[in-house]
Amino acid sequence: MNALDFLPSLVLAALAAGVICAGLIVLLRPLLQRYALARPNARSSHVVPTPQGAGIAVIAAALVVACVYDVAAGEPIPFMLFAATVLVACVGFVDDVRTIRVLPRLLLQGAAVAAVLFSAPDLRIVPAIPLALERAGLLFAGLWFVNLVNFMDGLDLMTVAEVVPVTAAIVLLGWFGHAPPLAAIIAAALGGAMLGFAPFNRPVARVFLGDVGSLPVGLLLGWCLLELASHQHVAAALLLPLYYLADATLTLLRRMARGEPFWSAHRTHFYQRATNNGYTVSAVVTEVFALNIVLAMLALVSVWLDSVLADLVLLALGAAAVALLLYRFSHRRIGPKA
Numbered sequence: 465m466n467a468l469d470f471l472p473s474l475v476l477a478a479l480a481a482g483v484i485c486a487g488l489i490v491l492l493r494p495l496l497q498r499y500a501l502a503r504p505n506a507r508s509s510h511v512v513p514t515p516q517g518a519g520i521a522v523i524a525a526a527l528v529v530a531c532v533y534d535v536a537a538g539e540p541i542p543f544m545l546f547a548a549t550v551l552v553a554c555v556g557f558v559d560d561v562r563t564i565r566v567l568p569r570l571l572l573q574g575a576a577v578a579a580v581l582f583s584a585p586d587l588r589i590v591p592a593i594p595l596a597l598e599r600a601g602l603l604f605a606g607l608w609f610v611n612l613v614n615f616m617d618g619l620d621l622m623t624v625a626e627v628v629p630v631t632a633a634i635v636l637l638g639w640f641g642h643a644p645p646l647a648a649i650i651a652a653a654l655g656g657a658m659l660g661f662a663p664f665n666r667p668v669a670r671v672f673l674g675d676v677g678s679l680p681v682g683l684l685l686g687w688c689l690l691e692l693a694s695h696q697h698v699a700a701a702l703l704l705p706l707y708y709l710a711d712a713t714l715t716l717l718r719r720m721a722r723g724e725p726f727w728s729a730h731r732t733h734f735y736q737r738a739t740n741n742g743y744t745v746s747a748v749v750t751e752v753f754a755l756n757i758v759l760a761m762l763a764l765v766s767v768w769l770d771s772v773l774a775d776l777v778l779l780a781l782g783a784a785a786v787a788l789l790l791y792r793f794s795h796r797r798i799g800p801k802a
Contacts, residue, residue, distance in 0.1 A: 470648075471639045473533065477649055478635075478656030481529040485660030488521035493664075493671055500560055502672055514669060516560055519677010522657045523553050526684065529653040539646050544583035545687055548576035549680045552610065556675030570607070573679070577606035580687060589693050606686055609705075612712035613682030618736055619745050620669040623678060624662045625753035627685060630704045631655030633760040634688050637700070642767045647691040654684050667745045699775035700763035703782045707755055710786045711735060734793040742797030755789050758782075 496515035527541075527549065534541045555572045558564055581587065581602055590598060617623045631651040638648020658681075664671045673681070685705070693701035702709075711734045719725075719732065731737075738748045759782050766778045 470645070473537075474635050474639065474648060474652040477529050477533050477652040478659070481525045481653040481656035482660035484528065485521045485525035485657040486663070488524060489518050489661065489664050489671060492517070492521055496671060500674065502674075512668075514672055516672035516674035517557065517676055518661055518664060518671040519553065519556065519673040519675070519679075519681070522654075522661050522673065522677050523549065523680045523684075525657040525660065526650070526653040529656070530650045533649045533653070534646060537645060537649065541646065541650065542580075542583060544579045545684075548580045549683055551576045552683050553676050553680040556614075556677070556679040560674040560676055573610055574603065574607050576683065577610065578603055580683070581606065587690070587694055589690075589698065602690070606683075606690075608713075609686040609689075610679055610682040612708055613685065614675060614678040615712050615715075616708050616733065616735070617673055617678040618731075618733065619739070619748060620667040621662060621665055621745075621749045622735065622752065623673060623681065624658050624665060625749045626705070626708055626756060627658045627681060628655050628662075629753065629756035629760045630685060631658070631688070633700075633704055633763055634692060636764065637692065637697070637767060642697060643688075643695065644691050647688045650684060651688045654681065654688075667749075697763075697767050699766040699779055703759050703763040703766065703779065704756075706759050706782050707752060707786050707789070710783075710790060714790070734790045738793035738797075741793065741795060743793070748793070751789060751792075755785060758785055 493515060496517040500515055500517040501513045502516040527546065531541055531546070552573060555564065555569060555576075559569060581599060588595070588598065589602070593601075613623065613626075616626065631654050634643055634651035635648050635655065637643035638645055638651070643651075661673070661677075665673070689701040689704060692704075715733045719730070724730075731740075735748050735752065739745060743751075762778045762782050766775050769775075769778075
């Protein structure tokens with residue numbers, strides 16, 4: 465398939481996933497309202513009971529469309545990636561309905577990430593590092609990425625504001641031949657599914673992703689970024705999710721330093737603190753989305769320039785932009801609530 469034909473295919477994949485996702489949410493919402501209701505508590509950002517579990521529709525739409533398009537392209541989605549995504553979604557669904565203890569949850573998630581990594585024997589990011597050490601680092605990073613998407617899914621449209629710019633950038637890189645076609649198709653399907661979910665999740669949300677959605681979204685998105693990094697675009701793979709990485713990681717380290725139970729639910733992420741500092745939910749999500757657009761542009765430039773020096777400069781610029789937003793979120797906003 466040539467480049468001119470590939471982009472329309474990616475757009476159609478996104479549209480198909482969006483339509484399927486929206487239709488499934490309409491069908492599932494009454495059941496979720498009955499069996500998977502998220503009731504507000506001291507750590508919640510919502511104030512009325514809201515059904516969760518729309519991630520079932522997001523992941524189903526993304527996987528179905530990706531499988532159809534990948535088979536048509538002659539490059540089926542790796543079985544282990546498909547199976548691991550389903551496993552992580554099932555773990556999330558059970559945790560949505562009845563809580564799973566931390567250790568069994570992490571072991572199951574770790575098994576899913578390991579299955580994806582070790583089913584790709586030729587995968588290398590930094591060949592100078594011993595393979596065993598690199599795989600151990602990727603396993604830890606993959607497990608963290610799966611969970612940080614879940615941790616950051618705490619405001620209406622927050623995950624949409626993160627996933628859509630990242631997947632759009634991967635789609636563009638795939639169109640220009642800088643990312644594998646398989647990763648571009650999965651990114652298009654995932655991004656389209658999130659767009660189909662967006663109307664139901666805009667403030668005030670009528671339905672949430674739930675763990676059944678946020679965890680496998682993290683796995684699929686992490687795999688796409690890993691594929692990008694394995695094609696020697698490490699800077700781009702770091703820039704695209706940099707806001708989520710920074711907010712979740714700094715919050716975790718801060719809680720660990722304070723001796724807090726970092727595995728338990730809380731409201732101390734920077735984006736959550738922003739809502740206590742005079743920002744509305746819409747303002748927070750808009751600023752995060754705008755930042756992610758900037759990060760996506762920096763990632764595209766890094767691939768285009770293909771220079772170590774340029775990568776370092778662009779990473780520094782991205783880090784500065786993220787740091788500025790985190791600083792603003794952590795301080796009370798002056799003036800009327802935005």
